[in-house]
Amino acid sequence: MSVKIAIISDLHLGIGRNTERSEDCWDAAREAFEKAKDCDLILLPGDIFDGRIPRPEDWAKCMGILSNVKVPIVAIHGNHERRGKGLINPVEGLEHAKFLKYLHCKSKVFDIKGRKISVFGMGWVPEAYAKEVLHNCNPQPVEGAYNIFVLHQSVSPYVFNSIEPPSLTLEDLPKGFDLYVCGHIHWNVMDKTHGKPFLIPGSTVTTQVNKSEAKNPKGFYIVELDDDVKINFIKLDSARKVYYKEFKVDNNKKISDITEEIEEYLNGINEDKKPLVRVVVRGSIGKGSNLDLRYLKDKYRDKMILSVGVRVSEEELEKKIKLLRDVMDERVSIMDIGMRILRENMNEMKSSFDFEEIFEFLVDGNVDGAMAQLLSNLDEFVNKSKNPSVDMSGLQRWVS
Ligand SMILES: [Mn+2]
Known part of the structure:
Protein backbone atom coordinates (compact mmCIF):
# COMPACT_ATOMS: atom_id res chain seq x y z
CA MET A 1 0.00 0.00 0.00
CA SER A 2 1.43 3.35 -0.98
CA VAL A 3 2.10 6.20 1.42
CA LYS A 4 1.52 9.77 0.23
CA ILE A 5 3.29 12.73 1.77
CA ALA A 6 2.21 16.29 0.93
CA ILE A 7 4.87 18.98 1.21
CA ILE A 8 3.29 22.44 1.44
CA SER A 9 5.65 25.31 2.09
CA ASP A 10 5.63 29.03 2.81
CA LEU A 11 1.89 29.55 3.17
CA HIS A 12 2.62 33.02 4.60
CA LEU A 13 -0.79 33.19 6.26
CA GLY A 14 -1.73 36.79 6.93
CA ILE A 15 0.28 38.31 4.10
CA GLY A 16 -1.25 41.24 2.25
CA ARG A 17 -3.83 42.15 4.87
CA ASN A 18 -5.76 45.31 4.15
CA THR A 19 -4.93 44.97 0.47
CA GLU A 20 -6.77 43.64 -2.53
CA ARG A 21 -4.80 40.43 -2.09
CA SER A 22 -5.66 39.77 1.56
CA GLU A 23 -7.56 36.54 0.75
CA ASP A 24 -4.93 35.11 -1.61
CA CYS A 25 -2.91 33.29 1.04
CA TRP A 26 -6.09 31.78 2.51
CA ASP A 27 -7.45 30.69 -0.86
CA ALA A 28 -4.12 29.03 -1.59
CA ALA A 29 -3.93 27.34 1.81
CA ARG A 30 -7.48 25.99 1.59
CA GLU A 31 -6.91 24.69 -1.92
CA ALA A 32 -3.60 23.05 -1.00
CA PHE A 33 -4.99 21.25 2.05
CA GLU A 34 -8.07 20.22 0.06
CA LYS A 35 -5.87 18.75 -2.67
CA ALA A 36 -3.73 17.02 -0.05
CA LYS A 37 -6.63 15.42 1.78
CA ASP A 38 -5.92 11.88 0.58
CA CYS A 39 -2.32 12.12 1.80
CA ASP A 40 -1.10 10.26 4.87
CA LEU A 41 1.30 12.86 6.22
CA ILE A 42 1.65 16.59 5.68
CA LEU A 43 4.99 18.31 5.91
CA LEU A 44 5.18 22.10 6.33
CA PRO A 45 8.74 23.40 5.83
CA GLY A 46 8.28 26.79 7.53
CA ASP A 47 6.71 30.23 7.08
CA ILE A 48 3.23 28.93 7.80
CA PHE A 49 2.49 32.40 9.15
CA ASP A 50 3.72 35.59 7.55
CA GLY A 51 4.49 37.13 10.92
CA ARG A 52 6.14 36.04 14.13
CA ILE A 53 3.18 37.37 16.11
CA PRO A 54 0.07 36.54 14.07
CA ARG A 55 -3.13 38.44 14.67
CA PRO A 56 -6.00 36.57 16.35
CA GLU A 57 -7.89 36.61 13.04
CA ASP A 58 -4.99 34.76 11.42
CA TRP A 59 -4.73 32.25 14.27
CA ALA A 60 -8.45 31.57 14.00
CA LYS A 61 -8.44 31.07 10.25
CA CYS A 62 -5.30 28.93 10.36
CA MET A 63 -6.68 26.70 13.10
CA GLY A 64 -9.92 26.44 11.15
CA ILE A 65 -8.01 24.99 8.21
CA LEU A 66 -5.78 22.69 10.27
CA SER A 67 -8.66 21.36 12.33
CA ASN A 68 -10.07 19.72 9.18
CA VAL A 69 -6.86 17.78 8.56
CA LYS A 70 -7.21 14.15 9.63
CA VAL A 71 -3.59 13.05 9.21
CA PRO A 72 -0.41 13.96 11.11
CA ILE A 73 1.22 17.28 10.28
CA VAL A 74 4.91 17.90 10.91
CA ALA A 75 6.45 21.37 10.67
CA ILE A 76 9.49 23.54 11.23
CA HIS A 77 9.62 27.32 11.70
CA GLY A 78 10.73 29.69 8.94
CA ASN A 79 12.50 33.02 9.11
CA HIS A 80 9.16 34.79 9.37
CA GLU A 81 8.31 32.87 12.53
CA ARG A 82 11.59 32.83 14.37
CA ARG A 83 11.58 34.34 17.83
CA GLY A 84 14.22 34.78 20.49
CA LYS A 85 15.43 32.30 23.03
CA GLY A 86 12.81 31.37 25.59
CA LEU A 87 9.97 32.74 23.46
CA ILE A 88 7.36 30.57 21.76
CA ASN A 89 7.15 30.88 18.00
CA PRO A 90 3.76 30.48 16.32
CA VAL A 91 4.58 27.03 14.91
CA GLU A 92 5.34 25.87 18.44
CA GLY A 93 2.07 27.51 19.39
CA LEU A 94 0.27 25.24 16.95
CA GLU A 95 2.06 22.27 18.49
CA HIS A 96 0.86 23.28 21.95
CA ALA A 97 -2.69 23.18 20.55
CA LYS A 98 -1.92 19.69 19.16
CA PHE A 99 -2.40 20.67 15.51
CA LEU A 100 1.04 19.47 14.50
CA LYS A 101 4.43 18.14 15.55
CA TYR A 102 7.10 20.85 15.65
CA LEU A 103 10.71 19.94 14.93
CA HIS A 104 13.84 21.96 15.46
CA CYS A 105 17.11 20.06 15.37
CA LYS A 106 15.38 16.79 16.09
CA SER A 107 13.51 14.01 14.36
CA LYS A 108 10.21 12.22 14.71
CA VAL A 109 9.32 8.79 13.38
CA PHE A 110 5.78 8.21 12.09
CA ASP A 111 4.32 4.74 11.61
CA ILE A 112 2.07 4.92 8.56
CA LYS A 113 0.45 1.90 6.94
CA GLY A 114 3.18 -0.32 8.28
CA ARG A 115 5.97 1.94 7.02
CA LYS A 116 8.33 3.99 9.11
CA ILE A 117 8.70 7.59 7.96
CA SER A 118 11.33 9.60 9.78
CA VAL A 119 11.45 13.38 9.49
CA PHE A 120 14.44 15.35 10.72
CA GLY A 121 13.68 19.09 10.92
CA MET A 122 15.84 22.15 11.35
CA GLY A 123 14.05 25.50 11.56
CA TRP A 124 15.49 28.70 10.15
CA VAL A 125 18.59 30.24 11.67
CA PRO A 126 20.47 33.30 10.33
CA GLU A 127 22.33 32.12 7.24
CA ALA A 128 25.72 32.90 8.74
CA TYR A 129 25.11 30.25 11.45
CA ALA A 130 23.36 27.60 9.35
CA LYS A 131 26.42 25.45 8.75
CA GLU A 132 27.43 25.46 12.39
CA VAL A 133 23.91 24.75 13.65
CA LEU A 134 23.52 21.92 11.16
CA HIS A 135 26.85 20.48 12.28
CA ASN A 136 25.80 20.66 15.95
CA CYS A 137 22.40 19.09 15.21
CA ASN A 138 24.22 16.16 13.63
CA PRO A 139 21.17 14.77 11.79
CA GLN A 140 21.20 11.00 11.48
CA PRO A 141 18.91 8.85 9.36
CA VAL A 142 16.84 6.26 11.22
CA GLU A 143 17.49 2.67 10.23
CA GLY A 144 14.65 0.90 8.47
CA ALA A 145 12.78 4.15 7.83
CA TYR A 146 12.19 6.37 4.82
CA ASN A 147 14.26 9.34 5.94
CA ILE A 148 13.32 12.93 5.14
CA PHE A 149 15.53 15.89 5.99
CA VAL A 150 13.77 19.26 6.06
CA LEU A 151 15.16 22.76 6.50
CA HIS A 152 14.32 26.40 5.75
CA GLN A 153 17.45 28.11 4.46
CA SER A 154 19.05 29.33 1.30
CA VAL A 155 20.98 26.36 -0.04
CA SER A 156 23.42 27.38 -2.75
CA PRO A 157 22.69 27.59 -5.67
CA TYR A 158 19.15 28.34 -4.44
CA VAL A 159 19.41 31.71 -2.78
CA PHE A 160 16.44 33.73 -1.60
CA ASN A 161 18.17 37.01 -1.04
CA SER A 162 21.51 38.27 -2.26
CA ILE A 163 22.00 40.42 0.85
CA GLU A 164 22.20 37.35 3.04
CA PRO A 165 24.60 34.91 1.39
CA PRO A 166 24.03 31.23 2.20
CA SER A 167 26.55 29.27 4.21
CA LEU A 168 25.10 25.96 3.01
CA THR A 169 25.43 24.29 -0.36
CA LEU A 170 23.58 21.20 -1.57
CA GLU A 171 26.72 19.22 -0.84
CA ASP A 172 26.67 20.28 2.86
CA LEU A 173 23.34 18.59 3.58
CA PRO A 174 23.77 15.47 5.71
CA LYS A 175 24.23 12.22 3.84
CA GLY A 176 22.08 9.13 4.17
CA PHE A 177 18.59 10.61 3.78
CA ASP A 178 16.11 9.48 1.12
CA LEU A 179 14.57 12.90 0.51
CA TYR A 180 15.69 16.48 1.12
CA VAL A 181 13.10 19.24 1.48
CA CYS A 182 13.69 22.95 1.75
CA GLY A 183 11.36 25.89 2.41
CA HIS A 184 12.31 29.57 2.19
CA ILE A 185 12.78 29.78 -1.56
CA HIS A 186 9.50 30.92 -3.10
CA TRP A 187 9.71 29.21 -6.48
CA ASN A 188 9.58 25.46 -6.92
CA VAL A 189 12.66 23.40 -7.62
CA MET A 190 13.34 19.73 -8.18
CA ASP A 191 17.02 18.89 -7.91
CA LYS A 192 19.21 16.19 -6.40
CA THR A 193 21.82 15.95 -3.72
CA HIS A 194 23.79 12.89 -2.61
CA GLY A 195 21.92 11.06 -5.37
CA LYS A 196 18.51 11.70 -3.76
CA PRO A 197 15.71 14.16 -4.58
CA PHE A 198 16.02 17.71 -3.25
CA LEU A 199 12.65 19.48 -3.34
CA ILE A 200 11.67 23.11 -2.87
CA PRO A 201 7.88 23.45 -3.18
CA GLY A 202 8.03 27.25 -3.29
CA SER A 203 5.45 29.46 -1.63
CA THR A 204 1.75 28.80 -2.17
CA VAL A 205 1.15 32.53 -2.54
CA THR A 206 3.08 35.08 -4.55
CA THR A 207 5.06 37.31 -2.24
CA GLN A 208 7.26 39.14 -4.71
CA VAL A 209 6.50 39.76 -8.34
CA ASN A 210 9.79 38.92 -10.01
CA LYS A 211 11.11 36.85 -12.87
CA SER A 212 11.42 33.62 -10.88
CA GLU A 213 7.88 33.74 -9.52
CA ALA A 214 6.40 34.82 -12.86
CA LYS A 215 7.57 31.79 -14.81
CA ASN A 216 7.06 29.32 -11.99
CA PRO A 217 3.59 28.01 -11.04
CA LYS A 218 2.38 28.00 -7.43
CA GLY A 219 1.72 24.66 -5.82
CA PHE A 220 3.10 21.89 -3.65
CA TYR A 221 4.61 18.41 -3.90
CA ILE A 222 3.10 15.03 -3.25
CA VAL A 223 5.67 12.30 -2.74
CA GLU A 224 4.22 8.83 -3.16
CA LEU A 225 6.12 5.91 -1.70
CA ASP A 226 5.36 2.55 -3.18
CA ASP A 227 7.85 0.07 -4.57
CA ASP A 228 9.40 3.15 -6.10
CA VAL A 229 9.08 6.87 -5.32
CA LYS A 230 6.85 9.15 -7.38
CA ILE A 231 7.05 12.91 -7.06
CA ASN A 232 4.23 15.10 -8.37
CA PHE A 233 3.91 18.86 -8.37
CA ILE A 234 0.30 19.87 -7.73
CA LYS A 235 -0.60 23.28 -9.15
CA LEU A 236 -2.94 25.64 -7.37
CA ASP A 237 -5.76 26.93 -9.55
CA SER A 238 -6.59 29.77 -7.17
CA ALA A 239 -3.19 31.42 -7.66
CA ARG A 240 -3.15 34.74 -9.48
CA LYS A 241 -1.21 34.72 -12.72
CA VAL A 242 2.02 36.66 -12.54
CA TYR A 243 3.44 38.77 -15.36
CA TYR A 244 6.87 40.33 -15.23
CA LYS A 245 8.39 42.31 -18.04
CA GLU A 246 11.39 44.56 -18.41
CA PHE A 247 11.61 47.38 -20.91
CA LYS A 248 14.99 48.66 -21.98
CA VAL A 249 15.33 52.34 -22.73
CA ASP A 250 18.18 54.50 -23.91
CA ASN A 251 18.88 58.15 -24.53
CA ASN A 252 17.50 57.97 -28.05
CA LYS A 253 14.08 56.72 -27.08
CA LYS A 254 11.18 59.13 -26.72
CA ILE A 255 9.07 58.99 -23.56
CA SER A 256 5.93 58.64 -25.67
CA ASP A 257 7.40 55.58 -27.41
CA ILE A 258 8.19 53.95 -24.08
CA THR A 259 4.71 54.50 -22.66
CA GLU A 260 3.11 53.30 -25.87
CA GLU A 261 5.17 50.12 -25.78
CA ILE A 262 4.25 49.43 -22.16
CA GLU A 263 0.55 50.09 -22.68
CA GLU A 264 0.53 47.79 -25.67
CA TYR A 265 1.94 45.05 -23.47
CA LEU A 266 -0.58 45.71 -20.69
CA ASN A 267 -3.49 45.76 -23.14
CA GLY A 268 -2.57 42.23 -24.18
CA ILE A 269 -3.08 40.83 -20.68
CA ASN A 270 -6.55 39.44 -19.99
CA GLU A 271 -7.29 37.18 -17.02
CA ASP A 272 -10.51 36.34 -15.15
CA LYS A 273 -8.86 36.87 -11.78
CA LYS A 274 -6.83 40.08 -11.71
CA PRO A 275 -3.22 39.07 -12.35
CA LEU A 276 -0.15 40.49 -10.62
CA VAL A 277 1.78 42.49 -13.15
CA ARG A 278 5.14 44.13 -12.72
CA VAL A 279 6.73 46.30 -15.32
CA VAL A 280 10.30 47.45 -14.90
CA VAL A 281 11.93 50.08 -17.07
CA ARG A 282 15.71 49.94 -17.22
CA GLY A 283 18.43 51.90 -18.91
CA SER A 284 19.29 55.53 -19.16
CA ILE A 285 17.20 58.37 -20.45
CA GLY A 286 18.27 61.83 -21.54
CA LYS A 287 18.75 64.45 -18.88
CA GLY A 288 15.57 66.32 -18.07
CA SER A 289 13.28 63.64 -19.52
CA ASN A 290 10.51 63.00 -17.10
CA LEU A 291 9.41 59.38 -17.14
CA ASP A 292 6.45 59.23 -14.79
CA LEU A 293 4.47 56.01 -15.11
CA ARG A 294 2.38 56.28 -11.96
CA TYR A 295 -0.77 56.91 -13.97
CA LEU A 296 -0.65 53.32 -15.30
CA LYS A 297 -1.62 51.79 -11.97
CA ASP A 298 -4.92 53.68 -11.96
CA LYS A 299 -5.55 53.26 -15.63
CA TYR A 300 -5.36 49.44 -15.38
CA ARG A 301 -6.85 49.11 -11.88
CA ASP A 302 -9.88 47.10 -13.05
CA LYS A 303 -7.81 44.63 -15.06
CA MET A 304 -4.77 43.89 -12.95
CA ILE A 305 -2.76 44.59 -9.83
CA LEU A 306 0.07 46.54 -11.38
CA SER A 307 3.35 47.77 -10.02
CA VAL A 308 5.85 49.77 -12.02
CA GLY A 309 9.55 50.14 -11.36
CA VAL A 310 11.60 52.77 -13.09
CA ARG A 311 15.30 51.97 -12.86
CA VAL A 312 16.84 54.59 -15.05
CA SER A 313 20.01 55.72 -13.37
CA GLU A 314 23.75 55.23 -13.28
CA GLU A 315 25.08 51.87 -12.18
CA GLU A 316 26.28 52.63 -8.64
CA LEU A 317 23.02 54.32 -7.75
CA GLU A 318 21.12 51.40 -9.17
CA LYS A 319 22.93 49.01 -6.84
CA LYS A 320 21.95 51.10 -3.84
CA ILE A 321 18.35 51.24 -4.97
CA LYS A 322 18.35 47.47 -5.34
CA LEU A 323 19.65 47.07 -1.78
CA LEU A 324 16.91 49.35 -0.46
CA ARG A 325 14.30 47.54 -2.49
CA ASP A 326 15.46 44.17 -1.16
CA VAL A 327 15.38 45.52 2.36
CA MET A 328 11.82 46.76 1.87
CA ASP A 329 10.70 43.48 0.34
CA GLU A 330 12.06 41.17 3.00
CA ARG A 331 11.92 41.77 6.71
MN1 LIG B 1 9.01 32.40 3.08
Missing part, protein backbone atom coordinates in the same frame (compact mmCIF):
# COMPACT_ATOMS: atom_id res chain seq x y z
CA VAL A 332 14.65 39.28 7.53
CA SER A 333 17.18 41.42 5.76
CA ILE A 334 16.51 44.26 8.13
CA MET A 335 16.99 41.86 11.01
CA ASP A 336 20.23 40.64 9.57
CA ILE A 337 21.49 44.09 8.78
CA GLY A 338 20.51 45.20 12.28
CA MET A 339 22.23 42.21 13.80
CA ARG A 340 25.33 42.82 11.70
CA ILE A 341 25.52 46.45 12.82
CA LEU A 342 24.99 45.50 16.47
CA ARG A 343 27.61 42.77 16.22
CA GLU A 344 30.13 45.10 14.59
CA ASN A 345 29.57 47.78 17.21
CA MET A 346 29.93 45.32 20.02
CA ASN A 347 33.04 43.78 18.51
CA GLU A 348 34.47 47.27 18.34
CA MET A 349 33.85 47.66 22.06
CA LYS A 350 35.63 44.34 22.65
CA SER A 351 32.67 43.24 24.71
CA SER A 352 31.63 39.69 25.45
CA PHE A 353 27.94 40.47 25.05
CA ASP A 354 25.63 37.94 23.51
CA PHE A 355 24.65 40.34 20.75
CA GLU A 356 22.28 37.90 19.12
CA GLU A 357 20.27 37.44 22.27
CA ILE A 358 20.17 41.17 22.92
CA PHE A 359 19.11 41.77 19.34
CA GLU A 360 16.31 39.22 19.60
CA PHE A 361 15.00 40.87 22.71
CA LEU A 362 15.00 44.18 20.86
CA VAL A 363 13.28 42.72 17.80
CA ASP A 364 10.52 41.41 20.02
CA GLY A 365 10.13 44.82 21.59
CA ASN A 366 11.39 43.46 24.91
CA VAL A 367 13.56 46.40 25.97
CA ASP A 368 13.56 45.24 29.59
CA GLY A 369 14.97 41.87 28.55
CA ALA A 370 17.65 43.49 26.43
CA MET A 371 18.56 45.82 29.28
CA ALA A 372 18.71 42.96 31.78
CA GLN A 373 21.00 41.08 29.42
CA LEU A 374 23.19 44.17 29.06
CA LEU A 375 23.35 44.78 32.79
CA SER A 376 24.20 41.17 33.59
CA ASN A 377 27.30 41.62 31.44
CA LEU A 378 28.04 45.14 32.54
CA ASP A 379 30.75 44.47 35.11
CA GLU A 380 32.57 42.24 32.70
CA PHE A 381 32.12 44.83 30.00
CA VAL A 382 33.57 47.66 32.09
CA ASN A 383 36.57 45.54 33.01
CA LYS A 384 37.23 44.34 29.51
CA SER A 385 36.56 47.51 27.62
CA LYS A 386 39.77 48.77 26.11
CA ASN A 387 38.07 51.60 24.36
CA PRO A 388 38.36 54.79 26.42
CA SER A 389 36.02 56.63 24.09
CA VAL A 390 33.04 54.55 25.19
CA ASP A 391 30.92 56.67 27.46
CA MET A 392 29.58 54.41 30.19
CA SER A 393 27.88 57.06 32.30
CA GLY A 394 24.50 56.38 30.75
CA LEU A 395 24.61 52.67 31.46
CA GLN A 396 26.08 52.96 34.91
CA ARG A 397 23.12 55.06 35.90
CA TRP A 398 21.08 51.88 35.62
CA VAL A 399 23.13 49.86 38.07
CA SER A 400 23.71 52.49 40.70
